[in-house]
Amino acid sequence: MKFRKLIALLLASAxxxxxxxxxxxxxxxxxxxxxxxxxxxxxxxxxxxPPSGEPSAGAALAASLGLPYTPLSEMDPITFxxxxxDPGVAPRSDNPIIGIIETITNTKIEFEFLVGDLETRMxxxxxxxxxxxxxYFGGEARPFxxxxxxxxxxxxxxxxxxxxxxxxxxxxxxxxxxxxxxYVAEIYGTPVGTQYINEHWGTAFWLQKAVxxxxxRAPATLDEYFDFIREYKELNPEIDGVPTIGFEILTEGWRxxxxxxxxxxxxxxxxxxxxxxxxxxSFDAPSAAGCRWTNDWNKPYYQKLNDEFxxxxxxxxxxxxxxxxxxxxxxxxxxxxxxxxxxxxxxxxDPLRAEGRFERTxxxxxxxxxxxxxxxxxxxxxxxxxxxxxxxxxxDPVRLIQYMDYLIQEDVQRLLSWGLxxxxxxxxxxNFLERSQEQRDLQVESQWQEDNMGIRLYNQFPKMQxxxxxxxxxxQGEQPxxxxxxxxxxxxxxxxxxxxxxxxxxxxxxxxxxxxxxxYWSMTWEDGSAAGLANTRITDINERYLSQLVITAADxxxxxxxxxxxxxxxxxxxxxWEVIEQISQERLDAFxx
Amino acid sequence: xxxxxLKRKLIRQRDLFFMIIPxxxxxxxxxxxxxxxxxxxxxxxxxxxxxxxxxxxxxxxFLFTDAAFFRVMQNTLGMSFINLVLxxxxxxxxxxxxxxxxQMKFKRVVQTISYMPHFLSWVIATALISDFLSSTGILxxxxxxxxxxxxxxxxxxxxxxxxxxxxxxxVWKSVGWNTIIYLAAITSIDPQLYESAALDGAGRFRKIWHxxxxxxxxxxxxxxxxxxxxxxxxxxxxxxLLSNNLTIEKAETIDVFxxxxxxxxxxxxxxxxxxxxxxxSSIILLTSANWLSxxxxxxxxx
Numbered sequence: 015m016k017f018r019k020l021i022a023l024l025l026a027s028a029x030x031x032x033x034x035x036x037x038x039x040x041x042x043x044x045x046x047x048x049x050x051x052x053x054x055x056x057x058x059x060x061x062x063x064p065p066s067g068e069p070s071a072g073a074a075l076a077a078s079l080g081l082p083y084t085p086l087s088e089m090d091p092i093t094f095x096x097x098x099x100d101p102g103v104a105p106r107s108d109n110p111i112i113g114i115i116e117t118i119t120n121t122k123i124e125f126e127f128l129v130g131d132l133e134t135r136m137x138x139x140x141x142x143x144x145x146x147x148x149x150y151f152g153g154e155a156r157p158f159x160x161x162x163x164x165x166x167x168x169x170x171x172x173x174x175x176x177x178x179x180x181x182x183x184x185x186x187x188x189x190x191x192x193x194x195x196x197y198v199a200e201i202y203g204t205p206v207g208t209q210y211i212n213e214h215w216g217t218a219f220w221l222q223k224a225v226x227x228x229x230x231r232a233p234a235t236l237d238e239y240f241d242f243i244r245e246y247k248e249l250n251p252e253i254d255g256v257p258t259i260g261f262e263i264l265t266e267g268w269r270x271x272x273x274x275x276x277x278x279x280x281x282x283x284x285x286x287x288x289x290x291x292x293x294x295x296s297f298d299a300p301s302a303a304g305c306r307w308t309n310d311w312n313k314p315y316y317q318k319l320n321d322e323f324x325x326x327x328x329x330x331x332x333x334x335x336x337x338x339x340x341x342x343x344x345x346x347x348x349x350x351x352x353x354x355x356x357x358x359x360x361x362x363x364d365p366l367r368a369e370g371r372f373e374r375t376x377x378x379x380x381x382x383x384x385x386x387x388x389x390x391x392x393x394x395x396x397x398x399x400x401x402x403x404x405x406x407x408x409x410d411p412v413r414l415i416q417y418m419d420y421l422i423q424e425d426v427q428r429l430l431s432w433g434l435x436x437x438x439x440x441x442x443x444x445n446f447l448e449r450s451q452e453q454r455d456l457q458v459e460s461q462w463q464e465d466n467m468g469i470r471l472y473n474q475f476p477k478m479q480x481x482x483x484x485x486x487x488x489x490q491g492e493q494p495x496x497x498x499x500x501x502x503x504x505x506x507x508x509x510x511x512x513x514x515x516x517x518x519x520x521x522x523x524x525x526x527x528x529x530x531x532x533x534y535w536s537m538t539w540e541d542g543s544a545a546g547l548a549n550t551r552i553t554d555i556n557e558r559y560l561s562q563l564v565i566t567a568a569d570x571x572x573x574x575x576x577x578x579x580x581x582x583x584x585x586x587x588x589x590x591w592e593v594i595e596q597i598s599q600e601r602l603d604a605f606x607x
Numbered sequence: 608x609x610x611x612x613l614k615r616k617l618i619r620q621r622d623l624f625f626m627i628i629p630x631x632x633x634x635x636x637x638x639x640x641x642x643x644x645x646x647x648x649x650x651x652x653x654x655x656x657x658x659x660x661x662x663x664x665x666x667x668x669f670l671f672t673d674a675a676f677f678r679v680m681q682n683t684l685g686m687s688f689i690n691l692v693l694x695x696x697x698x699x700x701x702x703x704x705x706x707x708x709x710q711m712k713f714k715r716v717v718q719t720i721s722y723m724p725h726f727l728s729w730v731i732a733t734a735l736i737s738d739f740l741s742s743t744g745i746l747x748x749x750x751x752x753x754x755x756x757x758x759x760x761x762x763x764x765x766x767x768x769x770x771x772x773x774x775x776x777x778v779w780k781s782v783g784w785n786t787i788i789y790l791a792a793i794t795s796i797d798p799q800l801y802e803s804a805a806l807d808g809a810g811r812f813r814k815i816w817h818x819x820x821x822x823x824x825x826x827x828x829x830x831x832x833x834x835x836x837x838x839x840x841x842x843x844x845x846x847x848l849l850s851n852n853l854t855i856e857k858a859e860t861i862d863v864f865x866x867x868x869x870x871x872x873x874x875x876x877x878x879x880x881x882x883x884x885x886x887x888s889s890i891i892l893l894t895s896a897n898w899l900s901x902x903x904x905x906x907x908x909x
Binding site for chain 2: 023072132133137140141143160161162163265266270329330331333334335336541542546549551556557558560561562565590
């Protein structure tokens with residue numbers, strides 16, 4: 015009897031196993047790019063002319079579009095894989111501009127986007143040593159460098175990529191890792207020419223345009239900001255059938271800067287990261303960076319959030335939302351205010367723009383505590399690690415570098431960012447790049463851009479940010495005239511009513527010049543080090559307490575605050591401060607080198 | 608003579624042996640092969656290095672002296688206990704109820720619907736659970752409309768509810784599936800027992816109590832013993848996906864801790880040390896539960 019039951023059990027578990035096996039099939043695949051034929055390598059340091067005789071299809075296309083010639087046109091097709099640390103969709107295969115680049119360079123880039131959790135994904139890549147030809151990890155590439163998985167780029171760039179070398183010239187020494195080699199091809203921190211700021215994409219308190227429209231002016235303080243929200247919410251308990259939400263706070267994963275960072279800005283600091291030096295304007299290396307979590311300047315902000323929670327401006331549900339839920343909530347148009355960085359929530363506003371509900375989008379505001387100068391605006395800052403790294407096992411590193419070198423040329427950059435002359439833009443009589451209203455309307459939707467423009471390549475490879483040598487801005491959004499002309503009628507009217515000229519008009523911050531060791535959020539440490547552990551412990555405490563501080567009973571706030579501060583102080587954070595001091599000194603040394 | 612008998616027996620049962628081969632391959636590949644990685648727990652392992660640094664028991668020392676460890680253990684055991692008790696009582700209860708249904712069509716419908724959620728991944732299941740519990744979800748709407756609450760209760764914002772949400776979520780997801788095995792056991796009970804009980808004047812509840820339950824007792828015990836071995840596996844996906852900053856204090860299980868302090872900090876050695884700890888505890892728990900059941904009720908797994 016018993017035996018038969020055991021068999022029944024085993025059968026049941028065998029069924030389970032076969033189910034599991036069915037789910038985990040198709041695990042193995044080819045390692046990508048391994049089977050391609052290596053093309054002839056170009057002599058380093060020599061810029062070849064087009065070969066005489068019949069030009070190749072790529073060379074002919076480049077010539078017909080007025081683009082520079084590249085020897086890649088004569089080579090066999092090759093494919094490189096590229097991992098991006100964010101969720102996303104690969105550009106369509108019929109994207110015309112990416113198609114032009116593929117024809118000219120015979121190089122295809124296969125994008126692979128993040129699915130699931132980034133940290134876990136990276137750890138698996140590291141442990142197995144199996145990862146795509148290139149990867150963009152934001153500022154997190156360090157473990158790949160330390161474990162020897164990343165390819166040193168220094169001599170590759172010097173020998174094969176004259177354009178890239180001169181693009182990087184001002185930062186060449188800063189780019190070097192402690193072993194003297196360059197591993198990261200910086201994408202975002204290498205500005206060229208004039209920097210036009212029409213739009214703020216960083217941290218701010220964002221207020222719905224409809225609220226600003228209603229009051230006809232911007233609130234002057236954080237208190238008034240919440241007064242506006244509360245009053246508007248009472249007048250409009252529902253927005254298009256959805257209950258109005260006063261203020262949203264995102265707390266999921268690494269995006270928790272939405273709850274962590276506002277007090278730092280309130281106290282007049284820039285976007286430093288996990289620590290901020292006591293005197294942030296001093297250009298000497300800080301002797302001891304202060305932990306910013308226990309500072310007195312944090313408390314009033316969370317106290318304010320707690321007050322607003324009890325007044326009903328903040329709903330506890332906002333603290334339970336995942337990033338996807340958060341974007342969906344913003345897309346409803348019912349959220350009046352939030353503190354975030356625009357690049358983080360911009361995609362949530364796409365549906366609103368598509369529906370023409372521009373009054374439900376936002377303008378940035380930069381509040382501070384009394385008497386403190388706001389420091390919300392950054393110039394583009396070199397980070398040293400916000401770029402792509404290349405796999406040491408890539409099939410043809412020279413070709414990859416030559417490809418990147420081709421993309422960074424001004425004419426190609428213009429093609430990727432602005433599109434084709436005549437079709438997407440034209441030169442006006444003052445020799446400025448301009449789009450017709452019809453061309454402009456097409457660009458409003460980010461999905462259309464993804465499908466029809468070269469922005470994916472522009473965004474994911476070393477790029478020119480600022481202006482071209484002829485003074486034109488590198489992107490449409492930065493071209494002042496184009497920005498003004500591209501405003502919707504609603505924005506034009508609202509801006510006139512508020513007396514401002516662009517999206518940043520309500521902000522009082524002036525772009526700051528920071529010391530060479532700014533910012534600390536881009537610093538990295540060795541895997542498994544005490545500094546990393548201390549940082550995780552601090553994050554843990556913040557996770558457990560900051561959200562609770564928002565929703566705790568009003569008379570319990572002070573007690574919980576004391577508990578929080580002592581919990582942070584109990585952590586031995588000295589390894590973290592040591593790393594910060596060391597990194598400050600390294601960055602200063604590289605800067606003056 | 609004896610070997611010949613055994614041989615004949617083996618040949619006669621060859622179908623069964625073929626059926627068990629995939630399971631054995633599975634166990635070997637996924638449970639025995641990875642054991643060679645246990646050495647990592649005694650190193651400061653860094654990927655892609657030829658030579659690793661040996662650190663003895665440092666990783667274990669860190670684990671057992673860390674304040675977070677006790678919180679995490681508490682959460683794991685708490686949620687496991689709730690899962691165990693709720694899971695068994697609900698599944699047995701449902702199986703008994705279903706066994707009493709005389710209308711076969713209705714019984715099939717109930718069975719199909721109740722085991723359907725088992726095939727959902729936790730990603731989808733947690734999305735359904737959080738929709739169900741949200742301020743505009745069905746539960747809040749119901750409670751407000753019958754006048755129990757005036758304003759919605761944000762269930763996922765209260766850390767004291769979290770263990771129970773996970774417990775009932777597990778019940779919803781797996782109760783139907785778990786009844787299958789009991790229903791199978793019930794069918795093997797001799798119908799004559801019921802007939803003679805009826806002659807003695809036993810009603811439905813008497814029959815359930817004196818015939819059905821004792822009839823499936825050994826199945827229940829085998830399952831309890833096996834599940835006790837799993838007690839440190841309170842789950843990972845459900846806590847990882849359903850928790851938020853407000854509930855993290857009660858939601859962090861051993862597996863979540865391993866992800867955060869092991870995998871994500873890329874301290875693979877710590878993650879391995881935790882794995883060893885879990886395995887060794889499981890073996891001890893399983894054998895002692897087995898021993899205890901052998902002593903108390905004369906039933907055991909091996």
